[in-house]
Amino acid sequence: MPGGASILHADLDAFYASVEQLLDPALRGRPIAVGGSDRGGVVLAASYEAKAFGVRGGMPGWRARRLCPTITFVRGHFDRYQQLADTVVGVMSDFTPAVERISIDEAFLDVSGSVHLFGPPTAIATQLRDRVRDEVGLPISVGVARTKHLAKIASQVAKPDGLVVVDPDAERTFLDPLPVELMWGVGPVTQRKLAAEGITTIGQLARSSSGDVERLLGHANGAKLSALSHNRDPRRVVTSTRARSVGAQSAMGRRVATPEAVRSTLGHLADRVATRLRTKSRAGRTITVRVRFADLRAVTRSITLDAAISATLTLTEVAEHLAWQAIDAEDPTSDGGPCEISLLAISVSNLVVQQVIQLELPLPPPDPRSPGSEAGAARWAVDCTVDRVRARFGTAAVDYLPAALGRRRGVPETFRELAEHEL
């Protein structure tokens, strides 16, 4: 049934918080936040009871407490999140192989080929919700519609713990009164721009001329939103996509940008990124470093190398070079005072598959921009050895920059892994 409503968008409700309430019955029905505390840190997820007070993800803990005095802060069971989410995806896969996972707690399903086995899409959505609740113990909201965009909006409308089906004949009736910010691609900035033109609902957007919208929002975004408001969404459910970049970042509170601090932080980040690259036989040509200063201004510097790299030390050196370019250029206190930074990030893009080791290529002096050099090959070989040692004895067995900072108080490694995309 090509024109039918056979796309499902399934979204676990307040996922991390729901898992904590599942694991500890004493937390059920109560306002809780995963992450954050009265002293600091940010809230990673809030239960619906906490959301009722205005608590949101990304909010500093002290502010959550101010909004909701009875809130309970809990440490996350990050390893359990991945397990449970994988179990849920397993249930989805029982209904169709066409599952597109877009984050740990969210996925699209195309069930057009499954109706002869499980009944119409609405019945499938109901069975999916029942099974996730009965077998995993978590609430999940599902939207059913003809397109991904409609299905996603429907699941948002269905929350919490609901099911909304958009009949193909009733799409305009469903869409028109909804606020524009429910649309994929409308964030705070776009919402403000549209509101300034008197556009606050999807129906109003659909009735605006696409020329006006493009002038207001730029060519690509304007055309995209205009099309979506008219219900034209050509996207299909795809089961796998390759990552286009790999990165890591580390917030540092507020610290003076000493050579030692910059080097050790970038060393850890480069280690994470390069290890992930090598694990998947990938390497990248473009290296981007982002520096955020104490006042939260952020700048980036990037360079595109002649050859792709995946060696930890080479990546560290290139990143260091870029970081100092950024710091030297932007240092707000360049008149002598120490420069304070609050975050460093490394990202590698322009990825290529790198199956073979580049040995030789004699000559040039060890230059981080010429990873094909002898030094580059040697570093790659060292990295491969480190990778194997870690595979046998654990990541902590080898450290590139031992104890330079001690173990900084940061988010657990398992939390980082939850956010990683498939390479």
Added chain:
DNA sequence: TCTGGGGTCCTAGGACCC
């Protein structure tokens, strides 16, 4: 008490080529 961490895509200007 300054607000985590991992991503995608787009824009605009400049260099460079034909």
Added chain:
DNA sequence: TCTGGGGTCCTAGGACCC
């Protein structure tokens, strides 16, 4: 002497998503 159009790649910044 001034002048064209089209295309690709790179860099820096920004909006947005989960």
